Structures are given as structure tokens and as C-alpha cells.
Amino acid sequence: MRIGAIPENPVEWLALQTNRMPVPLVHTQIHFVLSRAVLEAYSLGVFEAFADGSRTLQQCARNTGLDQRALRSLLNVLIAAGYLTFSRGRYQLTKLSKKWCLRSSPDSLYDQQIFNKVCWEWMDHMEGFLKSGRGLQFHETFTPKQWELYQNGMENVARSSAQNAIRMLPRLNQPERFLDIGGSHGIYSAGLVNKYPTAEATILELPQAVRAARRILKKHYTGKAVRHQPGNVLTDPLEEEKYDLILMSSLMHHFTEKQNMEVSRKVARALKKGGYFVIQEFLRPETSPGMDMIGTVLDLYFNLSSTSGNWSASELIRFQEKSGLKHIRINKFISPPGYTQVIAKKT
Numbered sequence: 001m002r003i004g005a006i007p008e009n010p011v012e013w014l015a016l017q018t019n020r021m022p023v024p025l026v027h028t029q030i031h032f033v034l035s036r037a038v039l040e041a042y043s044l045g046v047f048e049a050f051a052d053g054s055r056t057l058q059q060c061a062r063n064t065g066l067d068q069r070a071l072r073s074l075l076n077v078l079i080a081a082g083y084l085t086f087s088r089g090r091y092q093l094t095k096l097s098k099k100w101c102l103r104s105s106p107d108s109l110y111d112q113q114i115f116n117k118v119c120w121e122w123m124d125h126m127e128g129f130l131k132s133g134r135g136l137q138f139h140e141t142f143t144p145k146q147w148e149l150y151q152n153g154m155e156n157v158a159r160s161s162a163q164n165a166i167r168m169l170p171r172l173n174q175p176e177r178f179l180d181i182g183g184s185h186g187i188y189s190a191g192l193v194n195k196y197p198t199a200e201a202t203i204l205e206l207p208q209a210v211r212a213a214r215r216i217l218k219k220h221y222t223g224k225a226v227r228h229q230p231g232n233v234l235t236d237p238l239e240e241e242k243y244d245l246i247l248m249s250s251l252m253h254h255f256t257e258k259q260n261m262e263v264s265r266k267v268a269r270a271l272k273k274g275g276y277f278v279i280q281e282f283l284r285p286e287t288s289p290g291m292d293m294i295g296t297v298l299d300l301y302f303n304l305s306s307t308s309g310n311w312s313a314s315e316l317i318r319f320q321e322k323s324g325l326k327h328i329r330i331n332k333f334i335s336p337p338g339y340t341q342v343i344a345k346k347t
Helices: 010-017 022-041 055-062 068-080 094-100 110-132 144-168 187-195 207-220 256-272 292-304 313-322
Strands: 083-086 090-093 179-181 200-205 226-232 245-250 271-282 327-332 341-344
Touching: 022 068, 022 207, 055 068, 055 271, 068 083, 068 226, 083 245, 083 313, 090 110, 110 144, 110 292, 144 187, 144 207, 144 256, 179 187, 187 200, 187 226, 187 245, 200 207, 200 256, 207 226, 226 256, 226 271, 313 341
Parallel strands: 179 200, 179 245, 200 226, 245 271
Antiparallel strands: 083 090, 271 341, 327 341
């Protein structure tokens, strides 16, 4: 998926084709104002103000406590971006905002967007990161409140992919145990034990994350077959030949190459014969013309915020194969775009 200057008429198309369009300003001034406008619309309850129907500008300003003149500017941005419509003096949510912006929607991204205001502050460190190569290591600096925001945000994102993730996994024959490394909210683990009632799942998660994660898990699963185990896969041993499937979702971008290799070897030893190691990650595209924009931006984001950034498909396969596992296949998600399953088997 590409994000950029999209012409709306022949004149703009010609300007873009002849390099007369100031595209760098679109990528900077326009994008960062639009980004912040959408985040504030979430944070200040603007989308919620229209949850039960259309509103006038005056009604929205009164319900949100915002300045009417300033709010009008924000609402116009949201119209242009496709979040609102305007007719006969009244604003109304579009299908886009009803699905992704309202807190009551099962697909809501509200919590992730509130966490993104924390991530916004990380961008001030971009220059220092580019000069030093040292990421922020945010897992080591989070406050309890930030841990909660982070966990809630990850739940939002996982909800949109969990059903497809479970569907795309290899079919298992009466599995007994799953391990979900860094599985936090437990949505994937809950999906696995619901599909395979004979099995139980363990979520290995950092101790400081477990408190919020346990609360979230209760929203998705109330049985006894899924449990959190406080720990750290980098330092804790894994029981050998115990698991039918081990999942690592959106975790390897936090680890160095050496750490990922060590973790992959632990996983290989912990799998039963015939068991599967499933990595779910946004891929770093191989350098080439026409590179995927989401993949490249997220690679820089995770480099800045954590340790290594994203890995390419060939690198993830190498981690699996060097640990003695056999690469099986790659599954690509439709949504979110660029998200991928890399599957290997212990033969």
C-alpha cells in the first residue's frame, strides 16, 4: 500500500506527473497535521459526538466543550479525509469512522489511537536515533499507565487480524499445548483453544505487562485453558518437546539478530516433532524500486522505538531454518496490509 499525493483532477495529475507538485510538503506539513487532527478527534470525543446521529457545528461544540471556530476547521479536515459528511448544515459519520473510530464498534481503533499520542512524542528522538543508531527501548521506560495504553492498543490491532490468523495456521491433529510468546491480550491463544478444545495455551509475557493483559484476556476468554506466565523469552528456558505450536506475533522486531537466533533455537527445542513455529510480523521490504510504503515506515518506526526494526521474509526464514526447522510457507494478511505469517515445522 502506498500513501502520498493523490491527484483529484487533471491539472493536479499533470502537476504530479511533471514534478511540479511539491510532494515533500504533502509528506510533511499535510501528513503531520492530518495525523494529529485525527488523533485529537479520537482523544477529544469528536467521533463519539456523532455516535447516535448527525449534529450541527453548534451541537458538536457544546457536546465536546471545544471552541466552535476551531472545531469547524477540524471537522472540515475530517470531511476531506473521509471521516465525516456534511449536508444541510449537519455533520455525520461515514462508514469508515463508524467502523474504526467509535469506541462501541467491535473493530474500534480508539485505544491504539490514544496510545499513538504517546508514540507521537517518540518522534522528537528521530534525529538522535539517526545519528546514534540507538532506539528508545520503550519496554524499559514505560510507566504503568503507558503499559495499559500499550496493551489496549495491541488488542485493537489484533482483533482485526486474529480470525484470519487462526484460519491460516496449519491444521493440527488433537493438539495438547500451545505457547504464545509475548501474546499479551491472549486473543490468538483464545482463538486456538476455541478451535481445538483438547488443548491449553500458555502466554509468556513480561511481568510488567501481565496485569493489564490479564484484564484484557477476560474480555475474550473466560475458561481455564489459557493462562499467563510472567517471564522473558530472552532469559527464561522453555520446556523441551512440549508444544504443538509456538506463536510469536509482532515480537521479533524488538530483538536483535543474535537474540532472534537464540529464541528460534529455544523454540525449536520446545516444539514436539511435527510442531509448528509461526512468526507473525510486518515485513521489511527488500530494497527495490516501488517499495511498500507501510513496510518501510514501520521498519523505521520500530527501529526508533525499540531495537532492530522489521525483518525481511528471507531473514525470518533464516532464523527458522538455522534452528533446524523446515520452512513451510508464507501467508499474507489482507488486513492489516503487509502483515505476514512465516511458518516452519519441526520434522
